[in-house]
Amino acid sequence: MLLTREKDGALASRTVRDGRTGQFRAAAIRLARRNPVAASGVLLLTLVVLLAVFAPLAGTVDPDAISPIHRLRSPSLEHWFGTDSVGRDLYSRIVYGTRVSLLIGFSVAVLSTGIGFLIGLLAGFNRLADALLMRIMDGLMAVPPILLAIALMALSGASVGNVIMAITIAEVPRVTRLVRSVVLTLRDQPFVEAAHAAGTRGWRILFIHILPNTVAPLIVQATYVCASAMIIEAILSFLGAGAPPTVPSWGNIIAEGRTLFLVAPYIVIVPSLFLSVTVLAVNLLGDGMRDALDPRLANRM
Amino acid sequence: MRYVLHRILATLPVMAVVAVFVFSLLHLSPGDPAAIIAGEFASPAEIARVRVSLGLDQPLHTQFLVWVTRLAQGDFGTSIFSDIPVTRMILQRVEPTLSLTFLSMLITISVAVPLGAIAAWKANSIIDRLVMALAVFGFSFPVFVIGYLLMFPFAIWTDLLPVQGYVSLFEDPARWLRHLVLPSISVSLVFIALIARMTRASMLEVLSQDYVRTAHAKGLPDSKVLFKHALQNASVPIVTAIGIGVALVIGGVVVTETVFAIPGLGRLTVDSILRRDYPVIQAIVLVFSFAYVLINLLIDLSYKLLDPRIRY
Numbered sequence: 001m002l003l004t005r006e007k008d009g010a011l012a013s014r015t016v017r018d019g020r021t022g023q024f025r026a027a028a029i030r031l032a033r034r035n036p037v038a039a040s041g042v043l044l045l046t047l048v049v050l051l052a053v054f055a056p057l058a059g060t061v062d063p064d065a066i067s068p069i070h071r072l073r074s075p076s077l078e079h080w081f082g083t084d085s086v087g088r089d090l091y092s093r094i095v096y097g098t099r100v101s102l103l104i105g106f107s108v109a110v111l112s113t114g115i116g117f118l119i120g121l122l123a124g125f126n127r128l129a130d131a132l133l134m135r136i137m138d139g140l141m142a143v144p145p146i147l148l149a150i151a152l153m154a155l156s157g158a159s160v161g162n163v164i165m166a167i168t169i170a171e172v173p174r175v176t177r178l179v180r181s182v183v184l185t186l187r188d189q190p191f192v193e194a195a196h197a198a199g200t201r202g203w204r205i206l207f208i209h210i211l212p213n214t215v216a217p218l219i220v221q222a223t224y225v226c227a228s229a230m231i232i233e234a235i236l237s238f239l240g241a242g243a244p245p246t247v248p249s250w251g252n253i254i255a256e257g258r259t260l261f262l263v264a265p266y267i268v269i270v271p272s273l274f275l276s277v278t279v280l281a282v283n284l285l286g287d288g289m290r291d292a293l294d295p296r297l298a299n300r301m
Numbered sequence: 302m303r304y305v306l307h308r309i310l311a312t313l314p315v316m317a318v319v320a321v322f323v324f325s326l327l328h329l330s331p332g333d334p335a336a337i338i339a340g341e342f343a344s345p346a347e348i349a350r351v352r353v354s355l356g357l358d359q360p361l362h363t364q365f366l367v368w369v370t371r372l373a374q375g376d377f378g379t380s381i382f383s384d385i386p387v388t389r390m391i392l393q394r395v396e397p398t399l400s401l402t403f404l405s406m407l408i409t410i411s412v413a414v415p416l417g418a419i420a421a422w423k424a425n426s427i428i429d430r431l432v433m434a435l436a437v438f439g440f441s442f443p444v445f446v447i448g449y450l451l452m453f454p455f456a457i458w459t460d461l462l463p464v465q466g467y468v469s470l471f472e473d474p475a476r477w478l479r480h481l482v483l484p485s486i487s488v489s490l491v492f493i494a495l496i497a498r499m500t501r502a503s504m505l506e507v508l509s510q511d512y513v514r515t516a517h518a519k520g521l522p523d524s525k526v527l528f529k530h531a532l533q534n535a536s537v538p539i540v541t542a543i544g545i546g547v548a549l550v551i552g553g554v555v556v557t558e559t560v561f562a563i564p565g566l567g568r569l570t571v572d573s574i575l576r577r578d579y580p581v582i583q584a585i586v587l588v589f590s591f592a593y594v595l596i597n598l599l600i601d602l603s604y605k606l607l608d609p610r611i612r613y
Contacts, residue, residue: 139318143590146552151586154574155326155337231443235556238445241574254445261449272446280441287437
């Protein structure tokens with residue numbers, strides 16, 4: 001009796017699981033058919049994330065292992081993407097570089113949407129705070145983001161944490177403006193006025209009527225911020241103002257290859273392509289989500 | 302006229318915030334500013350020398366007042382690395398940067414606006430999809446990647462264009478142009494993506510208006526309807542996007558000058574980072590930001606020329 005029941009339970013749970021994977025597969029197929037652009041973005045991004053997570057298992061060697069005898073080797077079976085000027089395996093450095101780029105892209109996206117969201121909300125609800133905060137944001141936005149990040153990095157010293165901080169500060173004003181404009185438009189909508197008239201408290205209006213409506217544009221914005229953060233990271237490293245040269249970030253690999261460009265162009269080209277494809281994947285995902293979540297945004301952004 | 306005055310005055314607080322921000326950067330960062338500027342391996346004597354030469358031993362408000370007063374007189378201080386006045390260093394480097402910026406803007410506007418307009422006119426056709434796909438690619442390729450990729454077919458495999466360097470416009474205009482072709486194409490690609498998208502969106506809105514149908518109905522050729530009737534009415538958001546996008550161009554120029562070894566302000570920025578020459582970095586951030594604010598001010602003021610219906 002007990003045995004059969006266990007069996008039944010196992011069977012039941014398996015069918016449930018099958019049902020779930022079946023549903024997931026169906027959803028995936030539906031997404032691919034209705035929105036092939038977003039689906040290809042998701043697919044590419046998944047591959048890149050898997051590469052980052054399983055970097056040690058992806059046929060890599062120690063990315064920092066120096067081997068002067070093997071320096072500047074062209075791509076071969078032993079070194080798939082060749083070696084750099086001190087004989088480090090480029091394939092391994094690029095695969096580990098995926099981790100750095102994704103870490104920076106995702107951290108900046110989360111941090112700047114989080115901070116921008118709070119500041120934008122405050123500005124949207126409080127006139128005094130609005131006047132003050134928006135003057136500061138206008139000032140920050142008057143500095144081109146790359147220069148702002150360069151200035152911050154020039155002072156704070158090379159580290160991955162500082163890169164994340166510098167790019168976050170450069171991205172926050174745009175998120176703030178977006179959130180504020182959404183809040184300001186929503187505040188005057190009839191359904192919010194109706195809620196006011198019905199005696200709903202301020203914080204309840206905020207949580208039930210305003211917050212849910214900021215989610216869609218904010219998610220879309222976060223993907224664009226992520227893409228732009230990965231590009232700015234590479235640019236900072238390229239200019240010598242990014243993560244310390246020992247960190248195998250894509251920008252650092254490209255920066256090291258800069259002086260050897262005519263001798264060994266692959267040192268610049270291969271990581272550049274990795275970077276571009278990853279950024280492209282994130283952008284495709286963002287465009288797909290924008291179209292899916294709110295078609296009206298398509299013309300606004 | 303009152304609007305013009307009001308708009309000019311409105312840029313003052315923005316510039317003030319930028320100035321305060323750039324000034325306080327050095328003081329907000331953790332640690333002793335003199336030690337940061339002198340670098341990791343500086344001796345205490347060197348740090349002390351830096352502190353006195355930059356006036357960092359004065360109280361903060363005195364430092365700020367002195368700094369702003371000098372700024373108003375066009376004095377950006379002195380380079381720590383070379384002891385040359387920063388203003389002179391910047392003036393020496395301005396020509397290549399202005400040339401590159403100007404050419405990039407020219408390419409962008411002459412390519413992106415027609416592309417976006419045609420994409421909107423043939424909405425959802427293959428041309429439209431192609432233009433929009435190009436735009437996504439343009440956003441995804443960092444400017445230096447485009448620069449390096451362009452070098453191969455045009456400068457390395459063939460001798461069509463020089464690989465690197467710069468020749469002054471006043472020295473030899475033909476060589477000036479040849480040196481700037483590849484850099485300005487690299488810079489403009491992202492910008493083209495942005496403006497083509499904006500033009501398409503803004504044209505789509507205008508093309509659905511009644512007067513466009515009327516223009517078609519009275520037998521005007523498509524090109525005239527598209528570029529005269531529609532584009533003129535779609536121009537305000539496009540021009541606004543161009544103004545905002547100048548930030549992209551400035552970022553692109555800074556990077557591209559390093560790729561193509563052009564001795565402009567961007568190259569100066571990179572050299573100054575390596576030398577930890579903070580007064581120079583400060584000055585460049587200020588100059589670029591003020592230029593950006595001024596360009597957008599001019600664009601705001603030009604709306605009335607573009608659209609006579611706008612009244613201030």
